[in-house]
Amino acid sequence: MPFDASAQPIHPDVDRPARAWGAVAIAALALAGLLAVLLALARVPGVQDWLPWPWESFFRRALVTHVTLSVVVWFLAVLGLLAVLGAGRVGRGPAMAPWARAGWMTVAAGMGLLLGPAVLNLGAPSLNNYVPVVDHPLYHGALGVVALGVALPLARLLSLGPRVLARDMMAFGAAMGALTFAAALVCVALAALTMTPEPDPEALNEWRFWAGGHVLQFVNALVMLTLWHHLSTRHVGRAPLPTGPFAALLALIALVAWVGPLVFVWAPVQTAGHYAAFTLLYKAGLTLQPAILLIATAWMLVRARGVGLGGGLFGTPGRLALVGSVVLFAAGGVLGFLVGWGDTRTPAHYHAIIAGVNLAVMGLFLGGLVPSPRVQRRPTARLVLLWLYAVGSLVQAVGLYGAGVLGVGRKLAGEAQGLDSTAKSVFMGLNGAGGGLAALGGVMFVWIVLAGLIRQAKAHAKFRVL
Incomplete structure (x- = not known):
């Protein structure tokens, strides 16, 4: 590396x-x-x-x-x-x-x-x-x-x-x-x-x-x-x-x-x-x-x-996590000054901010904290999960913000959301789709890192930080 x-x-x-x-x-x-x-x-x-x-x-x-x-x-x-x-x-x-x-x-x-x-x-x-x-x-x-x-x-x-x-x-x-x-x-x-x-x-x-x-x-x-x-x-x-x-x-x-x-x-x-x-x-x-x-x-x-x-800014997990973290945190920061009152614009802000922090932490783990030789030689899964999490989180934030602009309330579910227009349904659909992609990336992250940590413990490998 x-x-x-x-x-x-x-x-x-x-x-x-x-x-x-x-x-x-x-x-x-x-x-x-x-x-x-x-x-x-x-x-x-x-x-x-x-x-x-x-x-x-x-x-x-x-x-x-x-x-x-x-x-x-x-x-x-x-x-x-x-x-x-x-x-x-x-x-x-x-x-x-x-x-x-x-x-x-x-x-x-x-x-x-x-x-x-x-x-x-x-x-x-x-x-x-x-x-x-x-x-x-x-x-x-x-x-x-x-x-x-x-x-x-x-x-x-x-x-x-x-x-x-x-x-x-x-x-x-x-x-x-x-x-x-x-x-x-x-x-x-x-x-x-x-x-x-x-x-x-x-x-x-x-x-x-x-x-x-x-x-x-x-x-x-x-x-x-x-x-x-x-x-x-x-x-x-x-x-x-x-x-x-x-x-x-x-x-x-x-x-x-x-x-x-x-x-x-x-x-x-x-x-x-x-x-x-x-x-x-x-x-x-x-x-x-x-x-x-x-x-x-x-x-x-x-x-x-x-x-x-080598591989450009998106070619290694450490760099991709860094770029994604900067983009999501910047998006969340901008949305923080455009929040509403009691609607989904507020969770749009903090979902993006939290995603930015999460991506930085993912970069720490995937970029060398778990130096499993098999994972380091085959970084595709790590890159895929980072893309899923970053893009999904951004889409989710956009969906939540758009729904909030139209008046959809936060901390509500089902009929209580009042999705009485096509636009509201579309934005909440984006929220769901983005959240699903981010969740899939998160599951992959947990699986890969836990597997790496278990292999390390079994092999008594040394940390290389980094």
């Missing part, structure tokens, strides 16, 4: 913990996918009767758990993986290894507990934004266990100090993600400590996670931008920006995220000001820095076309 000169070998002591963190991250996606299948089956007449409780009850609990696994646990597990890899890249493998091992085991336990309420028919589901929950002590406790598991390697990474972390942008980016994750936890704690009871559990959970959920989006952005730098240097042979400016922009994102806890001083939770403040923080605080890095990465890709890349 070309342009490996930028790669730094990972310390042998974090080989196994890093593989385990990768497996835990993929397991979160696999469990989310399994729940998605069960959600579909639960709505099939006849199959519904096999459940020991009403299918409507299972459906909402499983939907909540599916979302939490696929957009919260998945991204946080990837952050934990980056922390482990970053420590290895700066030569602190032995210091990280025990923390990494304790962390992935704790996250795995938390994921198992998250499934409890859906399987045991416990608690009331709450489809609130960012971190939907099942109102039961087991589910809330499981979220705490996951957070603790992620925090363990992050805390150890931060303890290495800025001079060590500045040696490598993966380590530095993970450290900025760690500081931002801490800000999100502080926001959740402040909300829980200062809220007053409300009769509507979903409204209560909306306030509980409104602030912290917004700050978690800063974490996801840091993961993606760190991986843009990694994929660029690893697979294109040049960085989007020099190390100093790149690190400064990442640090600025983390600094702005810490405005979140300060918002509670002048805009208490459960007020209109609190709601508006975090919406503004997200739009204003997470626009300039990613936009600069997006433009720099796009310009770097344009210039790289003339350096004789």
Whole structure:
């Protein structure tokens, strides 16, 4: 694979913990996918009767758990993986290894507990934004266990100090993600400590996670931008920006995220000001820095076309994932300033954004984190799944946005959507078709990576990152 000169070998002591963190991250996606299948089956007449409780009850609990696994646990597990890899890249493998091992085991336990309420028919589901929950002590406790598991390697990474972390942008980016994750936890704690009871559990959970959920989006952005730098240097042979400016922009994102806890001083939770403040923080605080890095990465890709890349920009999984991530994130960013109120333009925005982050992570896994010789020699399947996921996600976003312009409401299904015109049906059809393509790409991704990780574990292969 070309342009490996930028790669730094990972310390042998974090080989196994890093593989385990990768497996835990993929397991979160696999469990989310399994729940998605069960959600579909639960709505099939006849199959519904096999459940020991009403299918409507299972459906909402499983939907909540599916979302939490696929957009919260998945991204946080990837952050934990980056922390482990970053420590290895700066030569602190032995210091990280025990923390990494304790962390992935704790996250795995938390994921198992998250499934409890859906399987045991416990608690009331709450489809609130960012971190939907099942109102039961087991589910809330499981979220705490996951957070603790992620925090363990992050805390150890931060303890290495800025001079060590500045040696490598993966380590530095993970450290900025760690500081931002801490800000999100502080926001959740402040909300829980200062809220007053409300009769509507979903409204209560909306306030509980409104602030912290917004700050978690800063974490996801840091993961993606760190991986843009990694994929660029690893697979294109040049960085989007020099190390100093790149690190400064990442640090600025983390600094702005810490405005979140300060918002509670002048805009208490459960007020209109609190709601508006975090919406503004997200739009204003997470626009300039990613936009600069997006433009720099796009310009770097344009210039790289003339350096004789074998296979072109779309010829290897690492490059294709990078290009797809830039395009989807740019599309989602534009849609974020054109969202409506209560319609499908909002999910059009965040589906594109999430797809952009996912593609960057896919590039990490498919571009060398799973160095199975068979997979590396035959990259066709990896390229196909990336095309399916990227194109499907873009089509889905277009369909959702068009439907929202025509007034189709979000979080609705069936007749409640009010598809009373051909145009609405066409756009929602695009949403379904794009979502199907993206789902197929996602299933292929999980299958290929899990198979690669299993082969690695059996052969005791070494990580080559990258």
